[in-house]
Amino acid sequence: MTARPEPRALLRQHGLRCTPGRLHVLAVLSASERHLSTAETCAQLALTGEVVHPTTVYRALETLTAVGLTHAVHAPGAVRYGASGEPHHHTVCQRCGDVAAVASRHLTAAAGKIEALTGLRPDSSGSLLVYGRCAECSG
Missing domain, CATH: 3.30.1490.190 (Ferric-uptake regulator, C-terminal dimerisarion domain)
Structure with missing residues (x-):
């Protein structure tokens, strides 16, 4: 996959406020080589020292997906999210x-x-x- 712009710049390009939750979630998904569920995203955030409430993570994922910065893949079990970029x-x-x-x-x-x-x-x-x-x- 190709390098992506910094999360703050991506949020601004899509007309979104740069909230801490959105910034952290987008950074985790952009750095991940896997598609992550909401729970896995929360776990990755915790590993980086960021404590973000699961509801905030869910809302951030929904917002980021709505503007095309992330995408959702419906798999067995939890929906998994990935950073959009290279097709x-x-x-x-x-x-x-x-x-x-x-x-x-x-x-x-x-x-x-x-x-x-x-x-x-x-x-x-x-x-x-x-x-x-x-x-x-x-x-």
Whole structure:
């Protein structure tokens, strides 16, 4: 994934106030290599020494998703959030709910073939969801 602007600049670009909760949540998601649930985001914040109430984290995630700074992936169990940036698709483990990003460039041909066969196009986010079992759950 490519480098993203600093969280404060991103919030301002999208017309949002730079509240501590939004700044911290966006920083955690931007630094994470995984998509995180609300609870996992709270846990990551706690590891950095930031104590943010779960309701504040949830509201920040909803606001950031509404303006396109983050995106939500509905997996088994909790919804998981990732920082939006380089276009990518998602794999979702049907057993543990883990979500992984796959750069769009790696699936361009597959996405084109799916559209040719079915007429189905990726949604406005450009993301395809591929469900299966991750290496840990299938082994």
